[in-house]
Amino acid sequence: MKLRKFSTAKVATIAIMVVAAVLVAGCGSLGSDQNTFSPSGEVAQKQLDLFLIVLVPAVIILIGVFGAMLYIFIRFRRREGDGIPKQIEGNNRLEIGWTILPTILLLGLAVPTIMSVIELGGSPDDDALGVRVIAQRWDWAFDYTDPEYLDADGRPLSTKELYIPIDRDIDFDLEALDVIHSFWVPKLAGKQDVMPGRTNRIWFNATETGVFQGQCAEFCGIGHAGMRFTTTALEPAQFDACLAAIAANGEDPLPAECVP
Secondary structure (H helix, E strand, C coil): CCCCCCCHHHHHHHHHHHHHHHHHHCCCCCCCCCCCCCCCCHHHHHHHHHHHHHHHHHHHHHHHHHHHHHHHHHHCCCCCCCCCCCCCCCCHHHHHHHHHHHHHHHHHHHHHHHHHHHHHCCCCCCCCEEEEEEEECCEEEEEECCHHHECCCCCEEEECCEEEECCCCEEEEEEECCCCEEEECCCCCCCEEECECCCEEEEECCCCCEEEEEEECCCCCCCHHHCEEEEEEECHHHHHHHHHHHHHHCCCCCCHHHCC
């Protein structure tokens, strides 16, 4: 029996397909807790909108280029008996076209990109809730710094998990006590580095109630994988009741007022 030989190209193709299948399988469902394509906040939605504005023309161009390449490879492939084809050099119309069209595309994408960057880089609403985020290996602390959440000695209410009201901007001051971390709640906003010796800022809001998973997105040591937290978004009245219950009885066990 004759064994069939596989070329290196075929083996590489099969290997790439297997690896791709494994990677795609790890993406989870579109409704997963950390899926950025299913935003639950205004900032996350605007970031997704901008991403799609850039992604859609890129995919169209990708399909067009690879489709044209495939057509050319098949239509103009060399056949037995073909001689040397006619040699041509340059095409002014094509060269002008593929210089002008990408320029127009980039200028068109620049407008929404710059507008989104300016808007998301601005300040939150005046009534934003102030929260100081403290990161250290390997957990988080959330201090509510508004006057109504300070005790008699002026110390802020501190929690191990994050609780926020819906439909209200949250203004975060991010601080680290040891190494660089990264604060990320995928369904509410993008990442922001948390650095020792420096206070970074980020703001976002939630537009629906629920519990959203957050994590450190910067490798910070052996316990990095466990540096997770939850963000619980509540109706404003329930949020006030939740923090009042935590201030009175602590966070463990979790008060019923803090369950969406």
